[in-house]
Amino acid sequence: MCYTDARWGVTSLAIPAAAMDSHSLRSYYTTVSAPGSGIHPFSIVEYVDDREIMNYNSDSRRMVPSVEWMKKLGPEYWETETENAKGDEAILRHNVRTAMERFNQTGGFHSVQVMSGCELGDDGSIRGYDQHGYDGGEFIALDTQTWTYMATMSQALITTQRWNSPEVRLGERLRNYLENECIDWLKKHVENGREELERRVQPQVKVSGKDKDGTLKLHCLVYGFHPRHVDVKWMKNQVDDVPEDQTTHVLPNPDGTYQIRVSAEVIPKEGDSYSCYVDHSSLQKPLNTPWEPEQPSSWVTPVIAVVVVALLVVAGIVGVLIYRKKKAGYKTASTSDASSDSNNTATA
DSSP states (O other): OOOOSGGGOOOOOOOOOOOOOOEEEEEEEEEESSOBTTBOSEEEEEEETTEEEEEEETTTOOOEESSGGGGGGOHHHHHHHHHHHHHHHHHHHHHHHHHHHHTTOOSSOOEEEEEEEEEEOTTSOEEEEEEEEETTEEEEEEETTTTEEEESSGGGHHHHHHHHSTTTOHHHHHHHIIIIIHHHHHHHHHHHTHHHHTOOBOOEEEEEEEEETTEEEEEEEEEEEBSSOOEEEEEETTTEEEOOSEEOOOEEOTTSOEEEEEEEEEOOOTTOOEEEEEEOTTOSSOEEEEEOOOOOOTTHHHHHHHHHHHHHHHHHHHHHHHHHHHHHTOOOOOOSSSOOOTTSOOOO
């Protein structure tokens, strides 16, 4: 493969650091060898955190904003981004053909994907990444300790040797972008979209549990929170951490908030209590939501009482009817000397 530096020709912005949450700026590039399945031959989608901020594809051939606050950057910015994207398109279309040659492929549907970007931690730490995939598998990745590229498939060795060569040193050139220009752009985007990106929405918590064969499976669903970072764990007796059995990734909701579920398996003992601990930047203090064994619903006891009363009433009515029936059929014994034969009628 060959790779040039067209994408990284971005003017550095001198933006003062500001107190902020952890944020990331990522660009995703996708190139396919043949059109099909509704996939553009080439596309770029750029994100701040998990929010798409702009995109480009080989049909429109324009980089366009995906959110309102990105329009603040003006026409010149979008012209520059469009030209950069066109340069990337030519490079990556060449790369997918080169990769096919390395794998001895002459046709079919194949793809090259690139994820590149930077992350600024809330403590001011900086992280960069540049990963390349082929047909869904990792192909090449940038080692940000040595700033050299590592091949994860034998077919990528020629490319990494070229990129790491003294003449190219692509990793070192990319380091300047990731640690400086990318971070500056990230700060700029966050400043423009701060109202949305750094809004605070408190999490909602729902706990549940199911006992099976003496093992209690606990679930803690935390949802509707923003920003993304959250600390969730199960606690025993308000003190001890419970080892997690299963944890989902923090997943985005359609409204821009997030959700996560943390599960644990425990063998409950008498006197033990379990609670879900949640800490989030929107909270003044962490939440500790206890799990309690399921109790009969609040309406069960009144219903039982009504049923009992109804049964008693019915029993009483039946008793009265039986009593009346017996009373109606009872005859007083005759005290006269007349025959007791029912066919005889009494005379006056």
